[in-house]
Amino acid sequence: MIIKPKFRGFICTTSHPVGCAHSVQEQINYVKRQKPIQGPKNVLVIGASTGYGLASRIVATFGSGASTLGVFLEKPASNGNTATAGWYNTAAFEAAATEAGYYAKSINGDAFSDQVKEQTIALIKEELGQIDLVVYSIAAPRRTHPVSGETFTSVIKPIGDSFTSKTVDMNSNEIVDVTLEPASEQEIRSTVAVMGGEDWERWIHLLKEADVLAPGATTISYSYIGPKITYPIYKEGTIGRAKDHLYTTSKEINKHIENINGRAFVAVNKALVTQASAAIPVVPLYLMLLARVLGKKGLDENCIEQMYRLLASRLYNTENSPNEDHLIRIDDYEMQNDVQAEVSALWEKVCIGEIDIVQDLEKYRKEFFKLFGFGFDDVHYEEDVKEDVSILSIKS
Template identity: 40%
Template sequence: MSIQQIAPKQRGYLIVNSHPVGSEATVDRQWQRIEPAAPADRAPVALILGASAGYGQALLLAGLRRQGIRGIGVAYEGAATERRTATAGWYRTAATSALVERGGGDFAFVNADAYADATRAEVLKLLAERYGPVDYLVYSLASPRRTDPATGEVHHSVIKPLGSPYTSPSLLFEDGVPRIGTVDLTPADEAERAATVKVMGGEDWRLWVRALADADLLGAGFTTVALSYVGSEITAPVYRQGTIGAAKEHLEATAGELRTGPLAGRGRAFTVVAGAAVTQASTAIPSIALYTSLLRNVLGEDGWRTTDDQAVDLWEQLSGAKELVLDEQGRIRLDGWELDPAVQDRVRELWADPAAALAADPAGAAWFYNQFRQLYGWDVPGVDYAGGVETSVPWPGPR
């Protein structure tokens, strides 16, 4: 037992501790927002890499709630110690497992580095023994580093522009009060660009698909998707035209290589261009907080598409309940609501004078700050933060 009185320890857009009850509550709230659907005749087997946060978590919950998926979720999270809480993803995974167990489902969770060969071997063994061939592989990994399993070299990703320096307004918070600041970034060199592609490109996705194929674990009609993003021209210099964009281009090229390589005649591979979201990965990108806040002001609550909304949409497309929405590059598009020309025109108007936009309507910034804090289990409605809480929660290993 480790009952502790805890308060958030925040450094900019990073909170170094998390609240177990608040994290559990965020999962419960997501679960309730996703409308259940009648179960399919056969529960499909899904392998979700990056299942504890962001779009990976949303796709897991939507898949459980609407498709009745069974299978394995892989995440890499830290346990509680005497000095620190567990990570929010650890607590969210425990909460998700409890929901699965209460509903009589069958989903296992592996806490390990998804980039490692040893993790692939562990997951393939569990699949072969318990679930059989995979129908859906979701690749939703975001990490600052990756160890190349072939060479042992550790590659570190960077968030930088390519070619030219980048200066942009940014959204800062001082004790929760928003203000406009400025971010200045120097361009990445070739080594930094290449390292970011190594971490966030499609190399590891390809390894997972080949491992499943070699182990004869590709189900009939196998489908794999990897999450990508395009975003606005406003953020393009630091995102789509920067180091991350180079990695996403590699990821998207990998989809084509998979279709003509290990999946030729055996399955489908798509990248999925999702819309803007407040995730632990996105908050690390300079100027994204300001852009997302202004976008929220333009769209309002009714126009905003949550990660859960988009996950439901994607599952319906993948399962055949709806037609695939593909662009000319063969990517599944979930971001039409964000990139609507009228929406982007209005965001550009606000971006021209963000201080005035913030002063006139601070709601988007307040919403962003609340969403960011909830990623770590803080500021969740209905949670009592005054008392002590059990911080040592067991990982839900394979049952």
């Protein structure tokens, strides 16, 4: 079939298998051009099919020679519909890793469920023995608690007061005002339940109890803080409350695994174009201006560049190891004073109409399309492709 991008609101409902494979190969090629990492050897990535989770898996495999087990929830192609981008990404990754001689297997299911946790532990025991790095990188809108059965849905809202700011309307390409009403206490609680650290902690507890965490094992989860421009909607909003819980949880995990000399960290990563960030008012406009400033300074990084720097320069570099607060700032380029000053100045000019963002918007759109395998110059999108692609380790 000939596959074109289709949208429903902020969601792209199609993805391109060849384009996704091209994206994965670009990331692999980048890592192979870098210096090898003396890092992990058996890695579990929870949320392994897109974004930072996928990039972590690629860096661990092709940078450190690691065996990897990935957990995610994605849909295969069916009834003439394409698979999700994460499905195609994983199919391409597993094929490349297997061809290069690396162990790579995947479990497709609800990572919040105890059933998937038990399935993962069983596979680790059978084929890997123990894990020395656990990456927790889930970005999901809802979670059903495995004990209570309660389903929580996250929201993107300010806390306390309503918030009005500028954002970009992706349909009209215009700068418009947006107002968000404050979250209720239940909405705050639900967002923390989905995006906080409770499930991460449950994973680590069960892995440790099953004796599949290696001595000295490391676990890391990903977060974002951002600039003052986005504070009301992010750092000081429902998402920020969840990320505060995530950081607090990292301290509890450290206590739980200290008897095996384990380490737990939260990495604060830079802002990137993702399907999730596209749905957050204010953030797309900020991302466009940030990319302009970082690009001019030669400091812009994508997922794979961030994750390589995280593992090579911080997690597994004894000369620059993380400090005792267990918070790793890999957003350092974004948060440089000169970068933020220039972004703020551009923001003010955009908001009063002094400059246009046509080129910034086009660049943003291109990066967004690439998330789903579209927009690569080397891919022939007018050709028929097979949408039904298998993942090697997952039986259909």
